[in-house]
Amino acid sequence: MSVRSLFAPADEVLSQRYPFVVPALSYAVNAVEPAIDAQTMSIHHDRHHAAYVTSLNKALEAFPDLHPYTLGELLMGLRKWPAAVQVAIRNHGGGHANHALYWGLLAPGSAGAQTPSGVLAEMITRDFTTLTACTAALKAAGLAQFGSGWAWLVKTATSRLAVRGLPNQDSPLLNGELPIVGIDVWEHAYYLKYQNRRADYLDAVLARINWDVAGAQLKR
Numbered sequence: 001m002s003v004r005s006l007f008a009p010a011d012e013v014l015s016q017r018y019p020f021v022v023p024a025l026s027y028a029v030n031a032v033e034p035a036i037d038a039q040t041m042s043i044h045h046d047r048h049h050a051a052y053v054t055s056l057n058k059a060l061e062a063f064p065d066l067h068p069y070t071l072g073e074l075l076m077g078l079r080k081w082p083a084a085v086q087v088a089i090r091n092h093g094g095g096h097a098n099h100a101l102y103w104g105l106l107a108p109g110s111a112g113a114q115t116p117s118g119v120l121a122e123m124i125t126r127d128f129t130t131l132t133a134c135t136a137a138l139k140a141a142g143l144a145q146f147g148s149g150w151a152w153l154v155k156t157a158t159s160r161l162a163v164r165g166l167p168n169q170d171s172p173l174l175n176g177e178l179p180i181v182g183i184d185v186w187e188h189a190y191y192l193k194y195q196n197r198r199a200d201y202l203d204a205v206l207a208r209i210n211w212d213v214a215g216a217q218l219k220r
């Protein structure tokens with residue numbers, strides 16, 4: 001599978017090269033309220049996401065041979081890189097890629113498709129029967145994730161849709177699977193508003209997914 005054909009041109013962050021930069025939110029910090037409150041949005045984006053980028057740049061500073069590679073290439077090729085930098089790429093590179101997708105998947109106001117269309121809709125019908133079953137599986141994966149991690153809807157190597165629960169900032173790209181929807185279930189994503197009510201956070205976010213953005217991931 002060609003990395004270039006996989007990613008171009010949809011996801012600018014996966015096409016970034018060192019030094020990496022945090023993409024600006026495309027909406028106001030209160031635009032996804034009440035699902036995500038403004039304080040959580042700003043801390044999550046401006047501090048947590050920014051910290052992954054700062055740490056990734058710091059780790060790669062001493063590895064100029066890796067500077068020509070895109071973020072997508074660094075994640076997909078993880079086992080090829082020097083052992084000393086693999087953990088940083090996995091954690092901080094994953095954190096950068098995962099959060100960039102997450103911001104795009106959140107629909108501000110009434111913007112964005114409420115339901116999937118086109119190829120993604122057909123794949124959901126084929127692999128889950130209904131969108132409700134698909135989002136229920138995502139919610140279950142988010143609830144079952146012990147500790148920090150993400151619930152993912154991915155396209156597998158055999159072009160099926162599947163739900164995964166992955167720990168920490170592990171990207172599905174590490175396993176050769178394409179991220180379609182990613183729901184952050186780290187406590188920093190929801191604790192200020194929801195405290196221990198992760199299920200309520202999952203319900204709120206799953207109701208605000210911009211399915212146009214999810215569908216666009218298939219075109220990478």
Ligand SMILES: [Fe+2]
Pocket residue numbers: 044048099184186188189
């Ligand atoms: Fe996060």
